[in-house]
Amino acid sequence: MRKLLNTSKFISVFMISFIMGVAVNAQNNPDTIPEKITELKDQVSGLNERLLTAESDLAKHNKIKISGYTQAQWEHYELATAYPNQQFTLRRVRIKATYEAADGVKFVLQPDFSPGALALKDAYVVLNDRWTKSFSLTMGQFNRPNYEVEYSSSQREVPERSRIVRALYPGERAIGAKLEYNPTNMPLKIQLAIFNGNDGSTYKDALGANINPTNKDFDNFKDIMARATYSIKLGSFGGLDFGAHAYFGAIKATTDTIVKGDYTKDAYIKIGDPLKRSWAGLEFQLFADVLGGMSLKGEYIMGTNVTPGNTGSTSGTALASVFKNDTLFNTTTITNTTTRTPNFTTKFSGYYLYFIKNVGKKNQFALRYDVYDPNTDIKGTDVMSTLKYENSVTKTASASTTTNNTVNTTTTKTVTKTSIKSSVADLSYSTLTLAWHYYFDDNIRITLAYEMPVNEKVGQDALGNSNLSTTSSVNNVTKTLNYNTVFPQNTLTLRLQAKF
Amino acid sequence: MKKSIIFSILGVVTLISFAFMAPEKITIKGSDTMVILSQKWAEVYMKTNPNASVQVTGGGSGVGISALINGATDIANSSRPMKQPEIEKLKSRYNTLGVEIPCAKDGITVFLNESNPVKELSIQQLSGIFSGKITNWKDVGGSDAPITLYGRENSSGTYVYFKDNVVKNDYAASCQTLPGTAAVVNAVKKDKNSIGYGGAAYAAGVKHCKVKKDAKSIAYEPTAENVKANLYPISRYLYMYTRNRPTGAMKAFIDWVLGPQGQKLVTEVGYFPVK
Incomplete structure (x- = not known):
């Protein structure tokens, strides 16, 4: 733009100087006036051409929009096993580039530059329909259609999303395609998306290795999401947005047994067949013009989730030598062990509720209460009390070969179906989060937040000992978390966010 | 206990809110x-x-x-x-x-140079002109001359309103954007083959083009009576x-x-x- 202004100034100065020059010359020699005017016209035409070229170049640059934000923070953790228990971190460092190639065509690229965790967040193309201006098609990696997922972390009123949303939509984004209907004449939005379905999820084999390391699909089943929202105005009081979303998906069975959330056997299944998972949620956002603006937002989600079973194999070779009648016998024993844990399906439920209140133009208070029970089939007191699924089966097959009189090889194959037992992953959590924001200016937000999770308590034995505890060594001192108590695990966050 | 903490906090926040009215x-x-x-x-x-x-x-x-x-x-x-x-x-x-x-x-006025023989245009013709489909005055009843376009910058509400309600398409790349309706009027005054749009308040010195909803409708000037009576089709x-x-x-x-x-x-x- 400055370049254009400079060009305009140059043209103005040039024109004034030239006209003055022509006037002076005309007084001296009237015959040169037509020549001078022609010359002037040519030069102005040339400059005009350059100006149009510069405008065209500038228009190309205007198609690119760069935005982003950085969240630098200091956190203090009250969890006994946390070490260090206070630290500075860069929670999010995002730069978003949007290129509008043509009317209705948009390309978005957003990496996250957090130290040690460089990751691609968004990479998608949006095609808007040019005729009704109501439909858009998005393809690539983008946010899954859910209110809290799509609500930007730079705007969210508490530092992190609720526990249930983080569990159901890890990493928030997924690779797929989305059709959106958003008519211009009514406040309705309908989203229909199809995804690979395993994005951001970690599934481990029996040896602990992630079988979904690249976040690409590892089965042929695609997951479908649908969300519809509608807005109504409540006169001068404010407005209400409400809606629902549903998820229908499947992951391939990796072992042949399904165990239910209460740790009883449900059914046998063929490896590779779909393990179905589905859930639905209801949401609302109430905005009220009360003493400077406030809102109440919430969502309740319930359904069934699955964790594929895992298969691991180990192989061992043992050599033994023995003399018999002055003859050395070498014996090799090869042991192949395959361990299979069952596929696990659980019913779950959870919700979150936000209360947000603006205090003047610069300050904002937020409170969120969220609950997530990942396994509604059992209570906390049932956790670890018994091994309800104990279908532990070991099948062993041995074969021996003798290649000559001195060498004997025995191969043993063992397949073990292991038991699975309830764990800390079955416990429900309720979390109260308080946050105060100060908006320093248009770009800077300072946040002080305190997150207070409360774990569900597990049962205890006759001696009063916890059925479940985890230990961790902190500087050679063993720290124990006893899950038959509500142990301290609060987090204090002081965050400085810069957005542009 | 937790409930009492929450209600205490909400009470304090509400009280503080009164101080920031x-x-x-x-x-x-x-x-x-x-x-x-x-x-x-x-x-x-x-x-x-x-x-x-x-x-x-x-x-x-x-x-x-x-x-x-x-x-x-x-x-x-x-x-x-x-x-x-x-x-x-x-x-x-x-x-x-x-x-x-x-x-x-306000009635959005379409400005023409006083020497332009064209007196009225339909919304469809205006759309064609500002989207670049119609580029010569002879196609809308004028003389054989290229049309020069002047409009507002894209941060302007007039730009958006005219685009959404008249052009209904992208503006032609040749449409020169100017900062303020006064600048549009000034440009149209100096260029006999030009056309521009802007607020009626800045219209002194140039010709107001009559506008009709479609080819069969009556064309109206952006006068107070016509805007009030919703007869002039580009009012807002x-x-x-x-x-x-x-x-x-x-x-x-x-x-x-x-x-x-x-x-x-x-x-x-x-x-x-x-x-």
Whole structure:
């Protein structure tokens, strides 16, 4: 733009100087006036051409929009096993580039530059329909259609999303395609998306290795999401947005047994067949013009989730030598062990509720209460009390070969179906989060937040000992978390966010 | 215990909220079309209310609404309704939907050079001209000459309104954008083959093109009577937007704007009153 202004100034100065020059010359020699005017016209035409070229170049640059934000923070953790228990971190460092190639065509690229965790967040193309201006098609990696997922972390009123949303939509984004209907004449939005379905999820084999390391699909089943929202105005009081979303998906069975959330056997299944998972949620956002603006937002989600079973194999070779009648016998024993844990399906439920209140133009208070029970089939007191699924089966097959009189090889194959037992992953959590924001200016937000999770308590034995505890060594001192108590695990966050 | 903590916190926050109510100094930012009108309002209002302070700046409707969302202004002037993404931003920052106050009516005028033989155009013809499909005056009943286009910058509400309601397409790349309707009028005055659009308040010195809804309709000039009677097809409301229901000094000013004195100034400046 400055370049254009400079060009305009140059043209103005040039024109004034030239006209003055022509006037002076005309007084001296009237015959040169037509020549001078022609010359002037040519030069102005040339400059005009350059100006149009510069405008065209500038228009190309205007198609690119760069935005982003950085969240630098200091956190203090009250969890006994946390070490260090206070630290500075860069929670999010995002730069978003949007290129509008043509009317209705948009390309978005957003990496996250957090130290040690460089990751691609968004990479998608949006095609808007040019005729009704109501439909858009998005393809690539983008946010899954859910209110809290799509609500930007730079705007969210508490530092992190609720526990249930983080569990159901890890990493928030997924690779797929989305059709959106958003008519211009009514406040309705309908989203229909199809995804690979395993994005951001970690599934481990029996040896602990992630079988979904690249976040690409590892089965042929695609997951479908649908969300519809509608807005109504409540006169001068404010407005209400409400809606629902549903998820229908499947992951391939990796072992042949399904165990239910209460740790009883449900059914046998063929490896590779779909393990179905589905859930639905209801949401609302109430905005009220009360003493400077406030809102109440919430969502309740319930359904069934699955964790594929895992298969691991180990192989061992043992050599033994023995003399018999002055003859050395070498014996090799090869042991192949395959361990299979069952596929696990659980019913779950959870919700979150936000209360947000603006205090003047610069300050904002937020409170969120969220609950997530990942396994509604059992209570906390049932956790670890018994091994309800104990279908532990070991099948062993041995074969021996003798290649000559001195060498004997025995191969043993063992397949073990292991038991699975309830764990800390079955416990429900309720979390109260308080946050105060100060908006320093248009770009800077300072946040002080305190997150207070409360774990569900597990049962205890006759001696009063916890059925479940985890230990961790902190500087050679063993720290124990006893899950038959509500142990301290609060987090204090002081965050400085810069957005542009 | 947890409930009592939550209710105590909510009580404290509500009490603190009372301390941050309406400001005494009022800032207005936005639509260039409304700058002269708003300045007139501010000037007369401050004369009759010596303790009041009203500061007015332009920049375009989009700029004003952005300032409202960012907390940089108390009132945003806009010559178009707020868009849904803007309402969403206001929701997420201030948890309100904004308050829309129609305060005047305007007819968007299509300017032609006085020497242009063309007197009237339909909406469809205007769409063709500004989208670049019609490039010669002879195609709309004029002389054989190329059409030069002048329009507003994309931060302007007039730009958006004209695009959404008349052009209904992208503007032609050859449409030269100018900062303010006065600049458009000035450019059309100097260029006999040109056409431009802007607010009626700035129309002195150039010819007003009559506009008709379609080829069969009657063409109307953007006069007060035609705009009031909704006969002129490109008329619109001019709005003031606030984040919350106005209170205190801001309510007093807006009530005055919508009252007889404020609406009288609307007519004096060249727009049409809403009351």
